[in-house]
Amino acid sequence: MIIVVKHVKAGDFAYVSHLDTMDVLHRTLKRAKIDVNYSQGFVKHMLTYATTPIPLGTQSVAEYYAVDCNGISAEEFLERFNENVPQDLRGVTAVAKPKNPNLAGNVVASDFLIKCKNVVPVEIEDIMDENEYVIDLNKKGEIIQKDVRSMLYSIFVDGKNLWIRSATGNTNLRIDSFVKHLIKVYNIDTTMNDITRLAQFVQLEDKLIGVDDYLKL
Amino acid sequence: MLGDEIMMTNELKDILLQVERPARYVGGEFNLPDMQKPCDERVCMCFSDKYEIGMSNIGIRILYHMLNDMDGVVCERCFAPDLDLAKLLKEHKMPLFSIETKKDLKEFDIVGFSVQFELQYTNIAYMFDLANIPYYAKDRGEEFPLIVAGGPCSVNPMPYAGFFDAILIGDGEVNLKQLVELHKELKPQHLTKEEFLKIAIEKVEGLYVPRFNNKAKRAIVKNLDEAYFPTKILVPNCQIVHDRSTIELFRGCANGCRFCQACFYYRPIRERSVDTLVDYAKKIMDSTGYEELSLASLSTSDYSGLKELVERIKIEADKRKVKLAVPSLRLDSFEAEIYEELNGASLTFAPEAGTQRLRNVINKNISEANITSAIEGAMKNNVKNVKLYFMIGLPTETDEDLDGIAHIAKEVLWLHKKSGTSKMLNVTVSTSVFIPKPLTPFQWEKQISLEEMDRRVKHLQEVLRLKNVRYNWHDAKTSYLEAAFARGDARLMPVIIKAYEKGCVFDSWSENFDFDKWMEAFKECGISVDEYTGEIPEDKELPWDVIDNGVTKAYLLKEKHLAYEGVTTPNCMGKCNGCGAAKLGRCF
Numbered sequence: 001m002i003i004v005v006k007h008v009k010a011g012d013f014a015y016v017s018h019l020d021t022m023d024v025l026h027r028t029l030k031r032a033k034i035d036v037n038y039s040q041g042f043v044k045h046m047l048t049y050a051t052t053p054i055p056l057g058t059q060s061v062a063e064y065y066a067v068d069c070n071g072i073s074a075e076e077f078l079e080r081f082n083e084n085v086p087q088d089l090r091g092v093t094a095v096a097k098p099k100n101p102n103l104a105g106n107v108v109a110s111d112f113l114i115k116c117k118n119v120v121p122v123e124i125e126d127i128m129d130e131n132e133y134v135i136d137l138n139k140k141g142e143i144i145q146k147d148v149r150s151m152l153y154s155i156f157v158d159g160k161n162l163w164i165r166s167a168t169g170n171t172n173l174r175i176d177s178f179v180k181h182l183i184k185v186y187n188i189d190t191t192m193n194d195i196t197r198l199a200q201f202v203q204l205e206d207k208l209i210g211v212d213d214y215l216k217l
Numbered sequence: 218m219l220g221d222e223i224m225m226t227n228e229l230k231d232i233l234l235q236v237e238r239p240a241r242y243v244g245g246e247f248n249l250p251d252m253q254k255p256c257d258e259r260v261c262m263c264f265s266d267k268y269e270i271g272m273s274n275i276g277i278r279i280l281y282h283m284l285n286d287m288d289g290v291v292c293e294r295c296f297a298p299d300l301d302l303a304k305l306l307k308e309h310k311m312p313l314f315s316i317e318t319k320k321d322l323k324e325f326d327i328v329g330f331s332v333q334f335e336l337q338y339t340n341i342a343y344m345f346d347l348a349n350i351p352y353y354a355k356d357r358g359e360e361f362p363l364i365v366a367g368g369p370c371s372v373n374p375m376p377y378a379g380f381f382d383a384i385l386i387g388d389g390e391v392n393l394k395q396l397v398e399l400h401k402e403l404k405p406q407h408l409t410k411e412e413f414l415k416i417a418i419e420k421v422e423g424l425y426v427p428r429f430n431n432k433a434k435r436a437i438v439k440n441l442d443e444a445y446f447p448t449k450i451l452v453p454n455c456q457i458v459h460d461r462s463t464i465e466l467f468r469g470c471a472n473g474c475r476f477c478q479a480c481f482y483y484r485p486i487r488e489r490s491v492d493t494l495v496d497y498a499k500k501i502m503d504s505t506g507y508e509e510l511s512l513a514s515l516s517t518s519d520y521s522g523l524k525e526l527v528e529r530i531k532i533e534a535d536k537r538k539v540k541l542a543v544p545s546l547r548l549d550s551f552e553a554e555i556y557e558e559l560n561g562a563s564l565t566f567a568p569e570a571g572t573q574r575l576r577n578v579i580n581k582n583i584s585e586a587n588i589t590s591a592i593e594g595a596m597k598n599n600v601k602n603v604k605l606y607f608m609i610g611l612p613t614e615t616d617e618d619l620d621g622i623a624h625i626a627k628e629v630l631w632l633h634k635k636s637g638t639s640k641m642l643n644v645t646v647s648t649s650v651f652i653p654k655p656l657t658p659f660q661w662e663k664q665i666s667l668e669e670m671d672r673r674v675k676h677l678q679e680v681l682r683l684k685n686v687r688y689n690w691h692d693a694k695t696s697y698l699e700a701a702f703a704r705g706d707a708r709l710m711p712v713i714i715k716a717y718e719k720g721c722v723f724d725s726w727s728e729n730f731d732f733d734k735w736m737e738a739f740k741e742c743g744i745s746v747d748e749y750t751g752e753i754p755e756d757k758e759l760p761w762d763v764i765d766n767g768v769t770k771a772y773l774l775k776e777k778h779l780a781y782e783g784v785t786t787p788n789c790m791g792k793c794n795g796c797g798a799a800k801l802g803r804c805f
Binding site: 011012013015016017020021023024026027028029030031033038056057084085086087088191192193 | 230244505508
């Protein structure tokens with residue numbers, strides 16, 4: 001049985017790397033005395049699965065962590081998980097599934113909210129009218145130009161708030177890189193810590209469906 | 218919204234995103250004590266190295282939780298920030314801050330430093346500088362907190378004593394608690410630091426106040442079973458050096474190796490009972506979720522109930538899928554069956570010297586036969602890596618003793634071949650340079666010169682050119698400085714500050730160590746390092762004579778003379794050798 005827990009990654013944990021966060025979650029499961037299944041290789045490890053990491057400094061209210069475990073309901077899992085996890089990684093919901101929904105492979109997009117200290121220029125929305133949109137990206141210390149237009153699903157501006165739905169997963173637009181570009185070009189006043197992932201989506205046929213709904217299917 | 222609970226300014230949030238591993242500075246670890254409880258006394262515990270080193274230190278873990286469990290006391294932490302953060306803090310004119318509430322160090326009532334190692338002394342200056350605190354206690358007014366130090370380097374605090382208002386000698390469970398309680402109690406009286414310290418030297422055990430240069434007798438926990446030990450410890454959010462839970466089996470060491478400061482410093486020997494340790498092990502495994510539990514002590518093999526303890530804890534660890542680590546096993550009491558229980562693939566032994574003659578000189582009471590039987594036991598358990606640790610430059614050492622190191626490595630290879638196993642064996646030989654340390658029988662000895670260290674390393678490189686044997690050696694220059702500071706006096710405090718001002722910081726990290734800058738600092742202060750590394754006459758007064766650490770000078774001198782006669786002193790588990798430490802409390 002797989003239990004998928006949706007959890008936040010906030011506050012202090014925005015500064016904790018993805019790999020370190022995985023260690024923290026493993027220890028949480030041990031403290032919670034959840035009967036997790038292990039791999040059967042020479043170096044045995046817990047069978048757990050996470051979705052695409054968010055960049056260091058950014059926050060999230062929609063991280064998903066799937067745990068291959070035995071003999072526990074989703075409700076009890078969530079209760080024990082929350083008793084043993086640092087507050088900034090607290091669980092929000094938990095769903096039991098008969099097999100691994102492979103969110104890492106299926107998630108294609110995320111919604112991000114970027115809170116700014118100044119009013120965001122509405123011209124940013126015009127990016128969606130372009131056929132191509134090239135930005136500078138830092139790839140292993142080297143600056144490369146890349147057309148990211150196809151990785152943008154939507155952009156919406158409302159006063160000091162900016163909503164972006166962008167590609168996540170196998171095709172991934174790093175939200176921090178894109179926001180850094182917006183800071184440079186549109187003078188928006190924000191930091192990486194003001195970015196919050198609000199939701200993740202999978203693609204079913206030609207529609208994006210939120211992971212919460214996908215897990216109910 | 219998210220993250221409102223963290224007490225970070227936007228400026229600090231921005232800064233943290235520009236540094237490596239920001240998780241080191243944000244806190245929020247599981248089992249964090251209540252920082253909002255009503256409190257009359259705020260303490261900040263500082264560690265003069267990085268988070269991943271400090272958080273691995275069992276002493277820090279014990280004292281941090283002990284203080285937070287006291288009524289009306291809150292204790293926070295501060296570690297030496299890495300150079301990238303330090304640079305940004307200076308650029309933004311932000312002071313060094315505590316991890317938990319991001320408070321300026323100057324806002325605490327007491328700031329305590331744990332000083333672990335001589336090459337961390339410039340890091341004290343570094344942290345003071347970042348916190349905008351004057352280096353010298355004598356230059357600080359009443360607006361600054363009471364700043365104290367403790368830890369193993371308090372065996373001779375003279376080189377760094379000028380930084381501090383007071384030095385705590387001995388077990389912090391006793392005297393740090395007494396100091397904090399007293400400070401809290403007297404706070405309503407608004408005493409000056411000097412007035413407070415005059416009262417404190419009467420009421421706090423093992424308190425050395427540099428401005429009074431008073432005699433101080435080391436404080437000890439008499440009964441470890443009744444001493445404070447935390448079982449709900451902080452679980453760091455990023456990897457640290459010793460990323461595991463640890464229980465301390467006993468304090469002190471019965472072996473009396475004549476070069477070893479820890480052996481004499483931590484006496485008298487005090488054990489925790491098996492029942493207590495099993496109870497701690499269960500609680501700590503449950504409260505941390507760590508994948509590994511380590512049984513710590515200076516010489517785990519000497520713990521009287523080791524076999525029973527390992528058997529009982531192993532059952533609990535297996536239930537929780539926790540790996541058990543038993544470091545510091547000694548060659549002569551190595552028990553293959555314990556090793557078999559632990560199913561390890563690597564063994565670490567420390568014969569320390571290559572020949573029986575020299576092992577007798579240093580009182581490393583293990584024989585060639587002990588080494589052989591231990592290695593044979595290890596081979597039966599399919600060990601793939603054997604690590605052998607030695608020292609060079611020990612008193613009376615000759616090239617024949619160096620050749621003996623190669624002989625032991627060859628013996629290991631031969632025993633492996635004889636065992637008939639088809640698996641390959643890797644042997645790693647590591648050497649460090651002998652450093653004469655205070656409170657050891659070799660405290661009067663000279664250290665060999667840098668040139669001689671170099672020659673002996675080259676000799677070993679030649680004789681250890683063997684298949685499947687790798688030779689590592691410790692940097693001679695850091696050992697040379699360590700020797701100077703280990704036996705140093707107050708004249709070295711300006712050298713520490715001068716070296717820091719020249720850029721010396723994190724000296725124990727090889728990538729940061731700059732020997733030339735250190736030599737410039739010594740020269741500009743008109744001091745030669747060799748003044749501190751040479752032989753000391755036996756009748757000369759020593760800088761640390763003012764500290765009574767338990768073991769008597771007469772005993773150390775007797776041991777030194779026995780060393781030159783090649784006479785060993787037996788392990789004192791069976792019979793007390795009269796070192797003097799028992800007067801502080803009890804052995805067993």
